Amino acid sequence: MSVVIVGAGLGGLRSAESLRAAGYAGPITVVGDEPYLPYNRPPLSKEALAGGIDVTGLEFRRKATVEDVDWRLGCHAASASLADHTVTLADGTVLPFDGLVIASGIRPRRLPIPGPTEGRHVLRTADDAMKLRTLLTPGAHVIIMGAGFIGCETAATARKLGAKVAIVAIDAEPMIRPLGAELGAGMRRRHETHGVRFHLGHSIDAFSGRDRVRSVALSDGTELPADVVIEAVGSIANTEWLAGNGLDLTDGVHVDSSMRVATDLAQVVAVGDIARHPNALFGGIPRRIEHWNMPTETGRRAGATLAALLAGDEPSDAPFTAMPSFWSDQYDYALQSFGMPGIADRIEVVEGDTDGPCIVEYHNTSGLVGVVGIDRTPDLIPYRKQLAARA
Amino acid sequence: MTAPDIPVVTVYVDRSKCQGYGQCCFEAEDVFHLDEDGKLVYVADSDISHRADIVNAADVCPMQAITVS
Ligand SMILES: Cc1cc2nc3c(=O)[nH]c(=O)nc-3n(C[C@H](O)[C@H](O)[C@H](O)COP(=O)(O)OP(=O)(O)OC[C@H]3O[C@@H](n4cnc5c(N)ncnc54)[C@H](O)[C@@H]3O)c2cc1C
Ligand code: SF4
Numbered sequence: 001m002s003v004v005i006v007g008a009g010l011g012g013l014r015s016a017e018s019l020r021a022a023g024y025a026g027p028i029t030v031v032g033d034e035p036y037l038p039y040n041r042p043p044l045s046k047e048a049l050a051g052g053i054d055v056t057g058l059e060f061r062r063k064a065t066v067e068d069v070d071w072r073l074g075c076h077a078a079s080a081s082l083a084d085h086t087v088t089l090a091d092g093t094v095l096p097f098d099g100l101v102i103a104s105g106i107r108p109r110r111l112p113i114p115g116p117t118e119g120r121h122v123l124r125t126a127d128d129a130m131k132l133r134t135l136l137t138p139g140a141h142v143i144i145m146g147a148g149f150i151g152c153e154t155a156a157t158a159r160k161l162g163a164k165v166a167i168v169a170i171d172a173e174p175m176i177r178p179l180g181a182e183l184g185a186g187m188r189r190r191h192e193t194h195g196v197r198f199h200l201g202h203s204i205d206a207f208s209g210r211d212r213v214r215s216v217a218l219s220d221g222t223e224l225p226a227d228v229v230i231e232a233v234g235s236i237a238n239t240e241w242l243a244g245n246g247l248d249l250t251d252g253v254h255v256d257s258s259m260r261v262a263t264d265l266a267q268v269v270a271v272g273d274i275a276r277h278p279n280a281l282f283g284g285i286p287r288r289i290e291h292w293n294m295p296t297e298t299g300r301r302a303g304a305t306l307a308a309l310l311a312g313d314e315p316s317d318a319p320f321t322a323m324p325s326f327w328s329d330q331y332d333y334a335l336q337s338f339g340m341p342g343i344a345d346r347i348e349v350v351e352g353d354t355d356g357p358c359i360v361e362y363h364n365t366s367g368l369v370g371v372v373g374i375d376r377t378p379d380l381i382p383y384r385k386q387l388a389a390r391a
Numbered sequence: 392m393t394a395p396d397i398p399v400v401t402v403y404v405d406r407s408k409c410q411g412y413g414q415c416c417f418e419a420e421d422v423f424h425l426d427e428d429g430k431l432v433y434v435a436d437s438d439i440s441h442r443a444d445i446v447n448a449a450d451v452c453p454m455q456a457i458t459v460s
Pocket of ligand 1: 006007008009010011012031032033034041042043044045075076077078103104105106123124125150238241271272273274289290291292293295325326327328329
């Protein structure tokens with residue numbers, strides 16, 4: 001009996017721990033293409049980017065129960081055959097398995113924009129952050145493409161480091177999809193106060209420069225100087241290695257509420273950013289949720305499911321009701337979100353105003369679906385309880 | 392103080408790491424809570440029956456600030 005976990009991030013780690021907690025005592029091999037043990041990503045756009053990246057310092061504590069795990073780090077899983085119960089690594093090594101955990105996460109989306117590629121960066125891994133860290137110097141012209149959370153956090157950190165920062169995005173306001181226009185505008189004003197320039201409603205049409213990017217051309221003809229471009233325009237699920245197995249790989253890996261992948265060929269579960277899972281709190285529509293707490297929540301469930309399947313038992317079919325939870329730090333502001341504000345059609349600022357500490361409620365026809373607070377975290381507790389009661 | 396023969400679980404929160412995100416409070420309400428200023432307050436020694444909740448709280452701390460012994 002053996003388990004292979006592909007992806008050595010938080011989801012991979014929590015799945016291994018949860019398999020053990022659920023009584024699975026057999027061998028576990030974790031394949032990860034980064035050269036590091038599982039480490040914490042959120043600091044990569046915040047304090048670690050500002051203060052220096054020490055990957056060992058960012059490592060998650062690993063429970064004693066997973067001390068015997070075989071970590072295959074720096075190894076890329078090239079393909080899997082669910083019919084043969086094998087994962088094949090890029091170097092040709094074949095790993096047989098009885099149970100498979102898909103924890104390979106996502107990567108930043110790249111847009112095909114003409115011009116030089118040197119100078120174009122993304123931020124997902126510690127290596128990405130280490131490269132960027134040396135470039136975010138006082139006075140450097142930093143162009144951030146995309147006004148989502150990663151783009152905005154990186155903008156705040158780059159300003160802290162003294163860089164000149166412009167954000168270019170096609171959206172009308174930063175973070176508009178998760179936060180809505182009003183709070184998005186409030187966040188924009190905070191950034192503007194800190195010296196970030198916004199070019200909203202525009203895309204980047206071209207990069208120019210002989211050897212590397214020196215400037216960017218926007219869709220309205222504006223030309224902006226650029227020393228560093230950081231692209232934060234969404235993500236693509238790392239599913240390529242699963243091709244050819246007849247799985248539903250539209251936007252991640254589709255799983256049921258026990259995190260199980262629908263296939264007769266093998267015992268397979270998926271966790272974390274890659275898992276398109278139903279949440280009974282929010283109508284049970286399968287969605288990927290790129291929040292830090294989901295690898296832990298889905299990993300807990302997936303480990304229990306896989307341990308049961310490998311023991312020949314029926315896994316629990318209880319609904320999945322973990323609360324999506326997200327925080328973001330930009331300058332000195334602490335933003336905290338619970339639930340799924342992004343699915344709301346009615347948004348109401350219920351306390352404070354969006355330029356200061358505030359609480360914002362998000363509703364749709366099913367009632368309250370999310371809450372966001374800025375510098376009001378302790379006061380969100382009753383809202384979180386109300387959201388949890390949707391079950 | 393707890394009598395030595397009653398099994399306890401002990402938590403320690405590294406204040407230099409804690410950012411007051413409050414995630415721990417939802418996993419083990421009897422052990423962790425945020426005061427009005429958003430500062431974390433916690434009970435260091437708890438009955439062993441709280442152990443699973445406390446381990447979950449340590450797992451969900453974004454700063455990995457909680458140690459359980
Ligand atoms: C810069 C940044 C800031 C963030 N900030 C926040 C925040 O403030 N709040 C919040 O809630 N969330 C935040 N997040 C999101 C959070 O970090 C993610 O949701 C979480 O890391 C997802 O964990 P995961 O295990 O699913 O995926 P990952 O951590 O991506 O792990 C997947 C691993 O699998 C590896 N892999 C992929 N394909 C293969 C293959 N074929 N073979 C071998 N290995 C493979 C990848 O290289 C990676 O190491 C942030 C993310 C980033 C990048
Ligand atoms: S979850 Fe961690 S950072 Fe947040 S309040 Fe608890 S100990 Fe502090």
